Amino acid sequence: MKEKVIVFDKVVKSYPSYTYITGGIKNFLIHFNKSIENFKKRHVVLKEISFEINKGECVGFIGRNGVGKSTLLSLIAGVLKPDSGKIFVKGKVSPLLELGAGFHPDLTGRENIILNSILLGMTKEEAFAKISSIIEFSGIKDFIDQPIRTYSSGMVARLAFSVIAHLDPDILLIDEVLAVGDIEFQKKSFNKILEFKQKGITMVLVSHDLENIKKLCDRAIWLEDGKIKMDGNPEEVVEEYCKKIEGKV
Numbered sequence: 001m002k003e004k005v006i007v008f009d010k011v012v013k014s015y016p017s018y019t020y021i022t023g024g025i026k027n028f029l030i031h032f033n034k035s036i037e038n039f040k041k042r043h044v045v046l047k048e049i050s051f052e053i054n055k056g057e058c059v060g061f062i063g064r065n066g067v068g069k070s071t072l073l074s075l076i077a078g079v080l081k082p083d084s085g086k087i088f089v090k091g092k093v094s095p096l097l098e099l100g101a102g103f104h105p106d107l108t109g110r111e112n113i114i115l116n117s118i119l120l121g122m123t124k125e126e127a128f129a130k131i132s133s134i135i136e137f138s139g140i141k142d143f144i145d146q147p148i149r150t151y152s153s154g155m156v157a158r159l160a161f162s163v164i165a166h167l168d169p170d171i172l173l174i175d176e177v178l179a180v181g182d183i184e185f186q187k188k189s190f191n192k193i194l195e196f197k198q199k200g201i202t203m204v205l206v207s208h209d210l211e212n213i214k215k216l217c218d219r220a221i222w223l224e225d226g227k228i229k230m231d232g233n234p235e236e237v238v239e240e241y242c243k244k245i246e247g248k249v
Contacts, residue, residue, distance in 0.1 A: 002054040002055070003054060003055040003090075004052050004053070004054055004055075004088070004090075005053060005054065005055045005089065005090045005091055005170070005171060005202050006052065006053040006076060006088070006089055006090075006171065006202070006204070007051075007052050007053075007086070007087070007088040008049050008050055008051050008052075008072075008075075008085065008086075008087055009050055009085055009086040009087075009088075010048040010049070010050055010084070010085040010086070011046055011048065011049045011050070011075065011082045011084070011085035011086070011087060012044065012046060012047060012048055012049075012082060012083045012084045012085055013044075013045050013046040013068070013071055013075060013080065013082050013083055014042040014043060014044040014045060014083055015042060015043050015045065016041075016042055016043075044226055045066075045067075045068040045071050045226055046068045046071060046072065046075075046082075046226050047225075047226035047227050048085065048227075049068075049072070049085075049226075049227065049228060050085075050228075051221060051228065051231065053202060053204065054202075055091075055200070055202055056200040056201070056202055057202055057203075057218050057219060058197055058202075058203040058204075058205065058216055058217045058218050058219075059203070059204050059205070059217060059218065059219045059220070059221060060204075060205040060206070060207065060212075060213040060216065060217035060219070060220045060221070060234060061073075061204070061205070061206045061220075061221050061222075061223060062206075062207070062208075062210065062213060062220060062221070062222050062223070062237070062238065062241055063222055063223035063224055063229075063241075064224070067223040067224060067225070067226065068223055068226060069175075069206040069223060070175055070206060072206075072223075073095065073173045073175050073204060073206055075087055076089055076093065076171070076173060076204060077093055077095045077173055078093070079095075089171065090170075091169075091170025091171050091202070092121060092168075092169050092170045092171070093169065093170070093171045093172075093173060094120060094121070094164060094167045094169030094171070094172050094173070095172075095173040095175075096161070096164050096172065096173060096174045096175060102115070102116045102119050102120075103115075103116060103148050103156060103159075103160065104148065105147065105148050105149035106147055106148075106149065107147065107148060108144065108145050108146060108147055108148070109135075109138075109140065109143060109144040109145065109146065109148060109151070109159055110131065110135070110144050110145055112148055112159070113127070113131055113134050113135070113159070113162075113163055114127045114128070114131065116160070116163050117130070117131075117134075117163055117166075117167075120163065120164070120167055121167065122167070130166045133166060134159075134162045134163055134165075134166050135162075137162040137165055137166070137188070138158050138159045138161075138162035139158060139185060140155050140158060140159060143155065154182075158185055161189055165189075165192045169196075169201060170201065170202065171201070171202045171203075171204070172196055172201055172202070172203045172204070173203075173204050174193070174203060174204070174205045174206065174207075175206045176206060176207055176208065190212075193216060194216070197216065203216075205217060210238045210241070210242070213234055213238060214234045214235055214238055217234045218234070219231070219232065219233070219234065220232070220233070220234040220237035220238060221237070222237050222240070222241050224244075229241075
């Protein structure tokens with residue numbers, strides 16, 4: 001029997017509407033009553049979403065910008081809480097959501113590896129044991145003892161991905177990070193993700209690269225208007241999604 005490691009049961013997530021402050025503080029005060037009324041309005045991103053992901057599955061979420069794909073990953077990671085509904089997640093979650101977000105600009109690349117590794121769940125001993133391999137994977141050995149603030153955005157992303165690549169997660173969340181660095185590093189990153197898949201690690205992927213969805217995923221879920229439009233074989237789901245984008249359905 002398959003083991004469920006992620007379950008969403010009628011999950012709703014919304015955000016406050018900030019349209020009432022777009023005209024500035026003067027406009028807010030002049031139209032105070034209307035502004036307060038608008039303050040109570042919320043933009044619903046996910047509308048009673050329900051799905052299950054089994055251990056070892058690689059599931060890709062597709063859809064236009066703003067349909068709630070990244071919000072969904074943040075809910076799985078526990079960064080956000082739902083307005084209503086239930087979320088069940090079993091296992092250690094490692095998110096590739098915003099590469100380099102935990103780095104300190106005044107610390108060196110080497111120091112940030114240790115800091116970020118510990119923040120992501122490694123012990124201090126594990127971080128020191130893996131540091132040489134992480135540096136080698138990143139391909140920026142010549143700059144590793146320079147402050148992060150001197151790095152290009154691409155170098156920061158490469159270093160951050162390299163740290164993630166050396167974690168041992170139960171569940172891996174991937175948000176548009178397979179296009180990091182040059183072609184050679186992208187290939188290395190893709191192969192690392194394949195390695196995670198072969199190890200049986202559960203993966204949830206968000207990407208506009210539909211070819212990656214078809215290559216990596218066992219299943220694809222198409223989000224539209226805050227709901228699940230289609231859930232099934234990646235080839236079939238991507239084909240129907242492309243038809244919709246091209247105006248054929």
